[in-house]
Amino acid sequence: QLKFAACYQSSTAAGGVCERAFDGRTNQNYGAGSCTHTNAEKGFWQAAIKGFARVRFVRIYNRLDCCSDRLNSFSIFLDGQECEQSYSSRKSFSVKTFSEAPNVAMQTVFNRCWRRLQSAIDNNDHQLYGHKSCTHTKNEKGWWQARTKSLSHIRTVRIFNRMDCCSERLNNFVIMVDGHECASYKSNSFFSIRAFKCNRIGQVVTVKNRKTSPLTLCEVQLGWWQATLKERSLVRKIRIYNRLDCCSERLNDFSITVDxxxxxxxxxxxxxxxxTFQCNKVGQQIRINNRKRSPLTLCEVQTFVGCFFESNHWPDFASLASTSNDMNRQKCNCLCSKRGTSVFALREGNQCRCGDNYGNNGEAERSDCRLPCAGDSNQICGGRMINAVFEVDKNHC
Structure with a gap:
């Protein structure tokens, strides 16, 4: 959890100073002195975090003793840029988490650089200097820099070298994102095209020459991922049950893909x-690909969505399918499959609940879903008012 350093709001009324929004208390009764308050206006609340960081989600606790409907039309901004998700509804909420929209492509598009440097991002990867698609600095320890439109997860940086001559000049450099080194290259040989793993969050990409020579780049491309969220679909984890009566060694060389x-x-x-395999991919079609010539045998494949808080006032899973001393995932999966829901939730160790929506009350930590299932102590069945949510698999009922 990120720490706030300072805050400010458009006005203060009824003693509701801005610092109350991050005082560590989540009491939703205004009389407890833990909620902010402005005048009747199109107001705002603002706070600064300590240092530069990637904000994965924003969780808001609404006032519940009265007036919950006031907080029903607002936007969230980060450094002046509106986040992908805003909120406008006639319904009120208790606790709501606004997270990264998984269907938004993290496409890194450059929008700010000097004209003399634009040759490296003109979408022309021709590697002959005469085609006017390569940059060139003086004979110095030079650098090239460009900025993406917004904060991005830069997974890879692909560099196209000059090939008509002088390729050996580009053999000692570093790649930085927002001033932090993420990759480097030093060699007596040269390359034509090379992709560097970066895995940094930021906006400003710099290629810095570590030796005194002209820096020539014919194209710089940043890697990104893109997916479309059709219904649900952040596949966090996939759990596979292997065959154990024989032949278990067959399942020892495979890959898992999502879309x-x-x-x-x-x-x-x-x-x-x-x-259990960590996945964290967005999509709809899950495939397990055997990479060797042998039968592929799977006794169960379960897609774990995540752990989510529940609320008595605004429940995600109001439908209780069963409370049983032999509850496990397989049983709950089939109960909810018969009801035609897309997901099922296990809670309190022995409860099975069915539904199609989740996450309205906020996401919990994975460690909060630690209660063992009553029917199988090797499986987790949520926590106290915390749902362990899985996708329904109709093929295993």
């Missing part, structure tokens, strides 16, 4: 009984 994008893989000389 054609690999999110996890496994290769080992041994075998496993049950294994």
């Amino acid at each position: 054609g994008q690999e999110c996890a893989s496994f290769k080992s000389s041994g075998f496993f009984s049950v294994k």
Whole structure:
């Protein structure tokens, strides 16, 4: 959780100073002295965090003793830029989490650089200098820099070298994002095209020469991922149950893809009984690809969506399918499959609930879903007023 350093709001009324919004208390009764308050206006609340950071989500606790409907039309900004998600509804909420929109492409598009440097981002990857698609500095320890339109997760940086001559000049440099080094290259040889793993959050990309020579770049491309959220779909984890009566070693070399994008893989000389793979991909079609010539046998595949807080006032899962001393994931999956819902939730160790929506009361930590299932102590069945949510798999009922 990020720490706020200072705050400001458009006005203060009824003693509701801005600092109350991050005092560590989540009491939603105004009389408890933990809620802010402005005058009747199109007001704002603003705070600065300590240092530069990637803001993955913003969680807002609404007032509940009265007036909850006031907080029903607002936007969230980060450094003056409106986040993808805003809120406008006739309904009120208790606690709501606004997170990164998973269907938004993190496409890094350059919008600010000097004209003499634009050759490196003109979408022309021709590697002959005479085609006027390469940059050139003086004979110095020079640098090239450009800025993306917005804060981005820069996974890779791909550089196209000059090939008509002088390729060996580009053999000792570093790549930085917002001043932090993410990759470097030093070699006696040269390359034509090379992709560098970066994995940094930021906006300003710099290629800095570490030796005294002209810096020539024919194209610089940043890697991104893109997906479309059709219904649900942030696939956080995939749990696979292997066959154990024999042949377990067959399942020891495979990859997992979501909509054609690999999110996890496994290769080992041994075998496993049950294994959970971190995925964190957005999509709808999950595929397990066997990478060797052998039968592919899967006893169960479960897609874990995440852990989410529940509320008595605004429940995500009001429909209780069953409370049972032999509750486990397989049983709850089939109960909700018969009801035609898209997801199921396990809670309190023995409750199965069915539904189609989740997350309206905020996301919990994975460690909060630690209660074992009453029917299988090796499985988790949520927590106290916390749902462990899974996608329904109709093929295993």
